[in-house]
Structure formats: structure tokens, C-alpha cells
Amino acid sequence: MSIYGITSSLPSSVAPPIAPFALAIGGGDIYTLLLLTAAGVAVVGGPAVRPIRGVR
Incomplete structure (x- = not known):
């Protein structure tokens, strides 16, 4: 939950x-x-969170 x-x-x-x-x-x-920077951060951040399978 904290993640x-x-x-x-x-x-x-x-x-x-x-x-x-x-x-x-x-x-x-x-x-x-500003919007292009936000879009770039979202594109990089999405796949970075993908490997998280779940929490215990």
C-alpha cells in the first residue's frame, strides 16, 4: 500500500x-x-511501474 x-x-x-x-x-x-515535459515524465514513469507485481 505504501508504494x-x-x-x-x-x-x-x-x-x-x-x-x-x-x-x-x-x-x-x-x-x-510544460505539457511536453509532463508527457515525457508520464511516458518514462509508466513502464517504470509496470514491473511491480503487487504488494504483500
């Missing part, structure tokens, strides 16, 4: 510190880079 708790709360605690950097780098269309 699921961490995976559900970690994105909401990591995203706020990272978002200003993505918005600052983005230039004119700032939200495009």
Missing part, C-alpha cells in the same frame, strides 16, 4: 518545483514545453 501512496503523491510534490524551470525555458509558448 501506491508514494506513486500517487510524488508527482504532485515534485511538479511544483520543476514547473517554473520548464516555463522559464519555454520562451513564447510557455505551456507547450
Whole structure:
């Protein structure tokens, strides 16, 4: 259960510190880079959780 708790709360605690950097780098269309960064993290994070078979 704790693994699921961490995976559900970690994105909401990591995203706020990272978002200003993505918005600052983005230039004119700032939200495009922010959304692409979020999509990239989701694509990398999905397969990373896949090997977890269950909890005891």
C-alpha cells in the first residue's frame, strides 16, 4: 500500500518545483514545453511501474 501512496503523491510534490524551470525555458509558448515535459515524465514513469507485481 505504501508504494501506491508514494506513486500517487510524488508527482504532485515534485511538479511544483520543476514547473517554473520548464516555463522559464519555454520562451513564447510557455505551456507547450510544460505539457511536453509532463508527457515525457508520464511516458518514462509508466513502464517504470509496470514491473511491480503487487504488494504483500
